[in-house]
Each structure stands twice: as structure tokens, then as C-alpha cells.
Amino acid sequence: MRTVAMDWIALLGRILMSAIFFHGGYIKATTPTATMAYLAAQHLPLVGGAYALSLLVEIGGGLLFLVGYRARLTALALAAWCLATAWVAHYHPESREAMFHFLKNVCMAGGFLQVVAYGAGRISVDRG
Structure with missing residues (x-):
């Protein structure tokens, strides 16, 4: 049984989940040289x-998710992005801080799968 409160909570959830993507996209957009140096350090081809893909996913995907446009498909793409970035950028078992971010990304993927x-x-x- 859906209630009005549940609909507002779902919106709040999308706002909160989108925030990290807007922040990350903004940082990447305003510091392209540093961002590309970081990506190169991760040995990405x-x-x-x-x-460009990170800007598209973080800003574009964050916006689509925020407004709830094709939300299930967008959430699936963002879940995959969270898992990919967890593995590529944060899986360093020797680092407590890196593993915190790894698990944060895994947790975010779980939240996106709830929307899926x-x-x-x-x-x-x-509207659904």
C-alpha cells in the first residue's frame, strides 16, 4: 500500500542519492587536469x-535519477557505475580509507537496485 509519505520519502531518497553524483561531477568538471591525472594513475586506457564518460554518468545520470526519468534503467546504470568505480578506484584492501569508499560504493549500488x-x-x- 503506497502512501503520500512514501512518495515524498522516495523523492528525498533520490535527492540524497543524486547529491554525491552532482558533487563529484562538479569537481571533475572544474578540475579536468587533476581528474585526468587521477584517472591515468588508475591505469585507465x-x-x-x-x-567524458564520468561527466556524462555523474552529471547526466544524476540528473535523470533525480527527476525520476526512466528511473529503473538509470538506477541500473548507476548501480553498475558504482560497482565499477568501487573496483577500479577503491579496492585496495591494505587501505582502511579506500575500503571504506569501496564499501560505500557497494552500498550505493544496493540502494540503486532497490529503485530498479x-x-x-x-x-x-x-510516476511509478
């Missing part, structure tokens, strides 16, 4: 492409 399963709520472009 095609650093420029990885940079249950939708974005009625206060969304998808």
Missing part, C-alpha cells in the same frame, strides 16, 4: 574518454 526493483515513486517523471 583512453583517459579523455574515461573523463520498486521504482522511483509517484513524485517522478515516471
Whole structure:
């Protein structure tokens, strides 16, 4: 049984989950040289492409998720992104801080999978 409160809570959840993507995208957009140096240090091929993809996913995906447009598909893509970045950037078992961020990304992927399963709520472009 859906209630009005549940719809507002779903919206709040999307706002909170989108915030980290907007922040990360903003930092990457305003510090391209540092971001590309970090991506190169992670041994990623095609650093420029990885940079462009990260901006697209973080800003574009964050916006789509926030408004609830094609929310299940967007949430699935963001869950995959969280798992990929957890593995590529944060899986360093020798580092307590890195593993914290690894598990944070895994947790975020779990939250996105909840949206894949249950939708974005009625206060969304998808309305469901």
C-alpha cells in the first residue's frame, strides 16, 4: 500500500542519492587536469574518454535519477557505475580509507537496485 509519505520519502531518497553524483561531477568538471591525472594513475586506457564518460554518468545520470526519468534503467546504470568505480578506484584492501569508499560504493549500488526493483515513486517523471 503506497502512501503520500512514501512518495515524498522516495523523492528525498533520490535527492540524497543524486547529491554525491552532482558533487563529484562538479569537481571533475572544474578540475579536468587533476581528474585526468587521477584517472591515468588508475591505469585507465583512453583517459579523455574515461573523463567524458564520468561527466556524462555523474552529471547526466544524476540528473535523470533525480527527476525520476526512466528511473529503473538509470538506477541500473548507476548501480553498475558504482560497482565499477568501487573496483577500479577503491579496492585496495591494505587501505582502511579506500575500503571504506569501496564499501560505500557497494552500498550505493544496493540502494540503486532497490529503485530498479520498486521504482522511483509517484513524485517522478515516471510516476511509478
